[in-house]
Amino acid sequence: MHHVVVVGAGFGGLEFTRALAGAPVRVTIIDRRNHHLFQPLLYQVATTSLATSEIAWPVRYLLRTRKEVTTLLGTVVGVDAEAKRVLLEGGDAIAYDTLVLATGARHAYFGHDEWEPFAPGLKTLEDATTIRRRILLGFEQAERESDPEKRRALMTLVIIGGGPTGVELAGTIAELARDTLKGEFRNIDTRDAKVVLVEAGERLLPGFKPELSAYAKDALQRLGVTVELGRPVSECNADGVVFGGVHLPAKTIIWAAGVAASPAAEWLGVAADRVGRIIVEPDLTVPGHPEIFAVGDTAHVAWTGGRLVPGVAPAAKQQGRHVAETVRKRLAGDAAPRPFTYKHDGDLATIGKRAAVIDFGRIKLTGWIAWWIWGIAHIYFLIGLRNRLTVSLSWLWIYSTGQRSARLITQGAQGGDDEADLPAGPHDARSLR
Numbered sequence: 025m026h027h028v029v030v031v032g033a034g035f036g037g038l039e040f041t042r043a044l045a046g047a048p049v050r051v052t053i054i055d056r057r058n059h060h061l062f063q064p065l066l067y068q069v070a071t072t073s074l075a076t077s078e079i080a081w082p083v084r085y086l087l088r089t090r091k092e093v094t095t096l097l098g099t100v101v102g103v104d105a106e107a108k109r110v111l112l113e114g115g116d117a118i119a120y121d122t123l124v125l126a127t128g129a130r131h132a133y134f135g136h137d138e139w140e141p142f143a144p145g146l147k148t149l150e151d152a153t154t155i156r157r158r159i160l161l162g163f164e165q166a167e168r169e170s171d172p173e174k175r176r177a178l179m180t181l182v183i184i185g186g187g188p189t190g191v192e193l194a195g196t197i198a199e200l201a202r203d204t205l206k207g208e209f210r211n212i213d214t215r216d217a218k219v220v221l222v223e224a225g226e227r228l229l230p231g232f233k234p235e236l237s238a239y240a241k242d243a244l245q246r247l248g249v250t251v252e253l254g255r256p257v258s259e260c261n262a263d264g265v266v267f268g269g270v271h272l273p274a275k276t277i278i279w280a281a282g283v284a285a286s287p288a289a290e291w292l293g294v295a296a297d298r299v300g301r302i303i304v305e306p307d308l309t310v311p312g313h314p315e316i317f318a319v320g321d322t323a324h325v326a327w328t329g330g331r332l333v334p335g336v337a338p339a340a341k342q343q344g345r346h347v348a349e350t351v352r353k354r355l356a357g358d359a360a361p362r363p364f365t366y367k368h369d370g371d372l373a374t375i376g377k378r379a380a381v382i383d384f385g386r387i388k389l390t391g392w393i394a395w396w397i398w399g400i401a402h403i404y405f406l407i408g409l410r411n412r413l414t415v416s417l418s419w420l421w422i423y424s425t426g427q428r429s430a431r432l433i434t435q436g437a438q439g440g441d442d443e444a445d446l447p448a449g450p451h452d453a454r455s456l457r
């Protein structure tokens with residue numbers, strides 16, 4: 025039977041596999057993690073609002089009823105396109121007839137990988153719990169610190185990158201300090217925490233209309249966030265961050281400046297754009313390899329007006345569905361190329377627990393109405409009734425009491441620069457979303 029191998033069980037790979045149900049194929053889906061992750065709510069794990077299990081599901085469980093699908097936990101390290109084999113870490117190889125690469129993106133530091141230990145990015149559950157731990161440890165250490173300068177640095181949190189993730193992190197961290205932690209410490213007032221959002225460009229949320237960017241900035245400032253625009257970061261270290269030539273002492277720095285594609289283009293030795301995405305054909309095949317498709321954040325796909333299809337979950341899902349339909353048609357004898365067309369549904373970002381911005385093209389919304397629409401949309405896209413109920417309940421609780429329950433410091437309670445739980449490996453960051 026025709027064997028389809030899918031690398032990556034994120035939004036693109038999982039949607040492809042789902043859409044292929046009933047086709048006369050055998051499918052092997054490989055991921056280096058055992059779970060599918062709902063990345064849009066990762067920032068809520070990092071900021072103590074949700075628990076890890078509320079936004080991630082075992083891939084094996086999600087595909088349990090699909091007898092033709094085999095789920096493998098493994099890291100792909102290369103592709104032998106000549107022999108049509110996917111190469112796994114440890115030496116295994118898996119043969120394919122059709123290959124779908126849906127390996128997503130990772131964060132990057134504009135050539136400054138040495139900043140990563142001081143400014144972790146947000147891409148995985150491990151990243152989220154590392155950031156959560158650092159935020160909470162900053163306050164714990166400040167409670168024990170008698171030197172006012174050191175205490176100030178411990179209570180200064182800097183988020184680098186003013187895209188949706190940076191805005192969402194900054195708003196929620198400000199609320200955490202202002203509402204959730206208030207009154208629980210004896211030597212510090214958590215409301216004195218300084219939350220700084222640093223953006224190199226001239227406005228926040230550059231993908232949104234300027235009036236929504238301006239709204240987001242005002243809303244963050246109302247929450248007490250200091251917004252620094254037009255200030256590129258030139259240094260991150262154990263003592264703080266330098267932006268616009270000014271050094272700000274800070275013990276908690278979070279990198280939200282964007283992402284770069286997975287190394288899938290390198291595996292195949294094909295042309296990539298400046299963030300490493302495979303420049304695919306209009307039908308999402310890899311040039312010179314009609315049996316290999318690339319979808320989602322790892323693919324460079326042209327859109328209208330000279331723009332690219334954005335690196336967002338709906339785009340990855342639409343591409344996954346498109347490729348599934350192409351594979352079906354090919355198996356039925358129709359090999360004509362089918363160009364992919366992207367339909368953009370809109371852009372959304374929240375600012376704390378009471379405001380959001382939504383850009384649906386002609387319709388633009390701000391404030392609490394936007395927040396409720398954002399919330400309902402995200403609940404809808406979560407997988408499974410149980411998660412929808414628990415996340416709704418967690419949000420209602422936070423909304424009405426300000427209390428966040430996922431405030432656990434795990435992986436040890438020692439802070440400092442010798443932390444052993446930092447995400448390993450080079451990461452990168454340029455904006456895909």
Ligand SMILES: Cc1cc2nc3c(=O)[nH]c(=O)nc-3n(C[C@H](O)[C@H](O)[C@H](O)COP(=O)(O)OP(=O)(O)OC[C@H]3O[C@@H](n4cnc5c(N)ncnc54)[C@H](O)[C@@H]3O)c2cc1C
Nearest residue numbers: 032034035036055056063064100128320321335336337340
């Ligand atoms: C913090 C954050 C917030 C976001 N918020 C939003 C949002 O609000 N709305 C929105 O639409 N989009 C959002 N995005 C973007 C969205 O998550 C991505 O566009 C989407 O996940 C892309 O889907 P994908 O299938 O290409 O990659 P992913 O969903 O990232 O999946 C890639 C999969 O491949 C696996 N993988 C990677 N390399 C290998 C390998 N070598 N071997 C085996 N497996 C591998 C990974 O483990 C992962 O499971 C956000 C992203 C982040 C990081």
